[in-house]
Amino acid sequence: MGMWHERWAEQKTGWDLNGPHPLTKILFERVQALHPQVAKGRWLIPGCGRAHDAPFLLESGASAIDGRDLVPLAIEEAQRLYGHIQNLKFRYGDINDLSSSEVGAFDAIFDRAMLCALDGENRVNYVRSCERYLKPGGVFASLAFASTFEPEIGPPFQITKLQVEGLFGKGWQIESLEERRDGACGQKILSEWILIVRKL
């Protein structure tokens, strides 16, 4: 059994906020201000877990959301909580396994604690997959961990400004990179980014 499956089986889901992230509203409004058409399009939530942000994004103007998680138990829980909501679909599977119909199928990606659940080559592969999911002009919108108390030990793995710039280089444009300490910081997290990157 993999690490994520174990965490879910043992209910070690300490990242779960039991509701939308406090900065999701600002993140969404910022996408809306920059790219109104994108904001009201189809969103993907990779590594959605219980997907507490999904209903909020739909209420705010997103037209449809697909939540994905590697672990069937996570998807069962998301389904139990929010499966009744129209235009919200969940499926389990590895985010890096895209079907051909999913290439370029999404206007926007909402990432919270997924980019920062990965490091090294896994992070690079994840960003590559996100690029493939998005339409040209689509947006990767993330609440990523800017600094953690124990940067060498993860997950979560922090992501520095330099790393953001390296990951989202050619083919992307960074539109927002604001460090905040008023989000969901806690025992492990010192600060978070409001990160918006546009696929060119």
Ligand SMILES: C[S@@+](CC[C@H](N)C(=O)[O-])C[C@H]1O[C@@H](n2cnc3c(N)ncnc32)[C@H](O)[C@@H]1O
């Ligand atoms: C730190 S949790 C964040 C969950 C959720 N975004 C939240 O904010 O509550 C990371 C999630 O990503 C999922 N995950 C890890 N690797 C994945 C992959 N390759 N494909 C899809 N989901 C993955 C894990 O099962 C876990 O639920």
